[in-house]
Amino acid sequence: MTGITRTVGLATGAALAGLALAGPAAAQEAAGVAPETQYIFNTLSFLVHGFLVMWMAAGFAMLEAGLVRKRSVGTQLLKNVALYSLAGIMFYLVGYNLMYAGVDGGWFGSFAVWAPSDSTDYAALVEDGSAYASASDWFFQMVFVATAASIVSGVLAERIRVWPFLLFTAVLTGLFYPITGAWQWGGGWLSELGFSDFAGSTLVHSVGGWAALAGALLLGPRKGKYGPGGAVNPMLGSSLPLATIGTLILWLGWFGFNGGSQLAMGSGADAAAIATIYVNTNLAAAGGVLAAMILCEILYKKIDLTFVLNGAIAGLVSITAEPLMPSPGLAVLIGAVGGAIVVLAVPLLDRLRIDDVVGAIPAHLLAGIWGTIAVPLSNGDTSFATQAAGILAIGAFTFLASLLVWAAIKATVGLRIAEEDEEAGIDQVELGMEAYPEFGPGLAH
Amino acid sequence: MTGITRTVGLATGAALAGLALAGPAAAQEAAGVAPETQYIFNTLSFLVHGFLVMWMAAGFAMLEAGLVRKRSVGTQLLKNVALYSLAGIMFYLVGYNLMYAGVDGGWFGSFAVWAPSDSTDYAALVEDGSAYASASDWFFQMVFVATAASIVSGVLAERIRVWPFLLFTAVLTGLFYPITGAWQWGGGWLSELGFSDFAGSTLVHSVGGWAALAGALLLGPRKGKYGPGGAVNPMLGSSLPLATIGTLILWLGWFGFNGGSQLAMGSGADAAAIATIYVNTNLAAAGGVLAAMILCEILYKKIDLTFVLNGAIAGLVSITAEPLMPSPGLAVLIGAVGGAIVVLAVPLLDRLRIDDVVGAIPAHLLAGIWGTIAVPLSNGDTSFATQAAGILAIGAFTFLASLLVWAAIKATVGLRIAEEDEEAGIDQVELGMEAYPEFGPGLAH
């Protein structure tokens, strides 16, 4: 349904949607909706679904603010507002065209500032598969980049300084994300290989996770998090209500994330596909929630709410690679496996002494891998081998390139706040203010 | 405008909208918008309005988290996330078809897992009144079920255990709500009687309220809530900002709740009807707010914010049974009566020693009854007698069936946490964690 953006994944999606609905839809569709009306619907889908994904910026900000300690809340909020802003500017200056302009089976597009280019020959645009306002497409793609950067922010919380973090964010959103994005959604080599990632389990969520993992390894854990002899010191998040509203914002935003990735709403088949995507997205999140709850109850006889929230997110990430083709029941199961991954992997990371403050590596990276691997369960045009190839290629590139940049930043301007400042907290150092100045120090934990 | 779902209410709504707009709209409409375009608009209305209603899950979660004591906030959040997840799965497995499949004037539909069924013969779909993606309809109906369950969650807060609550939720969302829903929106006996409930003052809000009331009676009040000699011990909510953002989320979501219940947006008349519904919905909430404020000022010389927030909700519930036909001025008045009900009924419940933690019984059950009774004020096709009959039938069924299930759960796995655990709070028992671990115990109240 679309020309440049997400070419292969899209064409596949639309075609399959047509098949799923049975019948000679194609011809009828072309006849059924006037070209200019199609253009409006497609543009509207990008805008409405785009603002839902933009809203995920608030979701990440609240989730992460709720899961860090009180002393770090202000900085976490600042980083989220700043990264969303910076991601947009970088994607405008470099990212978009690097990802989408003339990739043509290759490795990346061109280095050029993005500029809107619109035509009013709607019939020709429909013919070309690009019947939407170019600015609406840019807006929708931009909010995806920001999502990847948000994931990094959570993992490295409470110890990374603001400006070095933003330096990395600029590279991630201007270069790394667009490059691997070009391989697939830009119509590059990976898409020609037959890899499929409908809305970004790998291209967005795992990319964020890999970049964060590289950073976490170089940054090291928070002071006092791990003691001698494998001891893990729990550092409880400051506010479960914030973490919960953050998660529910993400859930809402995900209808935009997956639904908008149909990239068109100008035909009945596209509208029906979006509706199916909404249902599957919701059911996968529900599956993630219930699986995490049940597993918590079995393992711990209590239900840790943070596992449940990350279970919802993992369910959402899991269905993101293929939200259209699964039956509702399969969607529940795919999400449930995602939820289980969270409960099992969070303690594992602690055993490896990787300090992932908000649990984003299980929820985004591991569930993203699972979701991408699971695509062939419902999408017959894909294979486990190709899916694995895409996961490996994107993972290896993102992890190694990120490691390099993190190391360069560490070696030059440095990454962490001073060790002696960690007790007072990063907010004192970076902001000179407290998130809740009137609420006192509370009890020591 | 639609076939199976909400048949009578809908057909009425669309017809009246046509009348309200005057003129020979019907023929012109059919000619004016191409069938496939109608299909896209109708589907889009279900999706956009559906995601607004989904967002109400966050509204209930925040409202309830703000109105319970700090020690219970985590559990309240968990229950809201869990019930929304479970409601979706139960409605998929049982509820939808029980409510909508082949009710045909009877008492309930069929027992069958829901499956999407789509056609691309858009002209025939328009003819049939079902020109929308079946998945979009499912999504929209599903978020309504979850709303009913959310109401229960608030009333029983701070003392009901998580799993027994979810057991009841499964029955409510899989069986009880769909059965009474079938009577009316599924095209059952009550709809043939002439009962009218546009968006669910009775079918959603009172149903939730009746189920909660039954639970509250069997569960009993929180320990220490009521003292000897009629003493009422105020147990203040933990956070007014959370309660407020929760209420404003509900207000926003209600545009979806009522607007989407037009069930169509594929004609100018339908679009105009939705616009009218938005205006009336907003004005009714405003009326509820101002009435609650003024009444508070008169009675107490202070303005209790929780009354004002519940006044907004009561205003919204009141207009839900008929948001299309009233003039703007009447909408304000209908909402204002709802707001007054809250201020007057909350103390009454305390006198009856019914511990409704969040004030949901006045705001949802009583205002829901008022709103349903008020339908004939603006809708000439209804009568007070028929409205009363519907209220009584649905109320009696839901209350008694719920009482039975609550009693069965109480007699088997039990409902409450142990009395000796209530001081420490339910979060310690069910989650093993605190909602705000770093904020200390605060002052005793």
Added chain:
Amino acid sequence: MTGITRTVGLATGAALAGLALAGPAAAQEAAGVAPETQYIFNTLSFLVHGFLVMWMAAGFAMLEAGLVRKRSVGTQLLKNVALYSLAGIMFYLVGYNLMYAGVDGGWFGSFAVWAPSDSTDYAALVEDGSAYASASDWFFQMVFVATAASIVSGVLAERIRVWPFLLFTAVLTGLFYPITGAWQWGGGWLSELGFSDFAGSTLVHSVGGWAALAGALLLGPRKGKYGPGGAVNPMLGSSLPLATIGTLILWLGWFGFNGGSQLAMGSGADAAAIATIYVNTNLAAAGGVLAAMILCEILYKKIDLTFVLNGAIAGLVSITAEPLMPSPGLAVLIGAVGGAIVVLAVPLLDRLRIDDVVGAIPAHLLAGIWGTIAVPLSNGDTSFATQAAGILAIGAFTFLASLLVWAAIKATVGLRIAEEDEEAGIDQVELGMEAYPEFGPGLAH
């Protein structure tokens, strides 16, 4: 594209959008989208963008609750819920028709209660430029009035009593805002002069700012805010997470604020214009964030999050007068200047001993002036002289009329709570309750 509402601004906008897209769009558009379909799209744009702006009520409530001290949070929340409610009712009773009915080059419209007036002759409506449901237009215009009133609420926080504040709100939303609105968007004398304010940098944001400034002068600062010898006593806001989610809600809502102000979505050119507006709106906010951060770092070596949040808002306000014509790069710059204004002007206000609790005067009034002045940078149909004339006329009227009303209220029922009550806080006086009753008094600051 529209008849009565925002006539001039609109026609200009649509025409320019057509030019920007190049080509013989006009004829093709009329042919391309059927009249009734146009009507649905236009109505839908008002509704979707309108609910986004309605959501800004929650944004202001949270932002202001986060920026006042704990003792004033409940009252601040109440005022925001109440003003939104009251604004709707006043705009229904007086404001709408005063602003839009028969202004015809003059100073104001007619005094009459608003009533919907709909036709189903869609072709004639298209011809007339008013192909939308009248209720959808009312809804969209109404949420703008509420925005202006929200700005006042923040500036005067912590010391103004609830009912006097609402009295002023009634006058502002029923009379003052509609009158200056009539001058421009109602098709009055200012629009004939050639003034341009696409979505309300001046008509909404500066109007709110001027009204608030007048109030702040008469109300005086909070007790203890300014000491002898120019000492400024910082009174830190209670919750940065609330301030942040409030800001991000505003950011989201602004896509509705600016995007919906295209006032039409029934043609490809309109849809493309809305998409461009989304992009520019987002980039201006991003520019405001980064400029505020960089300037903070340079001036203070720390990054004050409240400056950054107000920087985002100032960026948004700055682009609001002309979100369509600037290139993306210019949008970043316009927003960046807005962000810089905040960092520079907040201390200035303190030096003038004007106690603007939330920083709204820099973010809304000053950035609104800047944004309006900047229109000719990209819109060749405007001039700096005309823009300045509009700013002065609207500013002078709003400031003086507001001053008069504030003075009258002060002289009669009074404005402030008693001085001896300020230590305990306004919540005790007005609500008789605390916003966070279980969180203790915290540390003195």
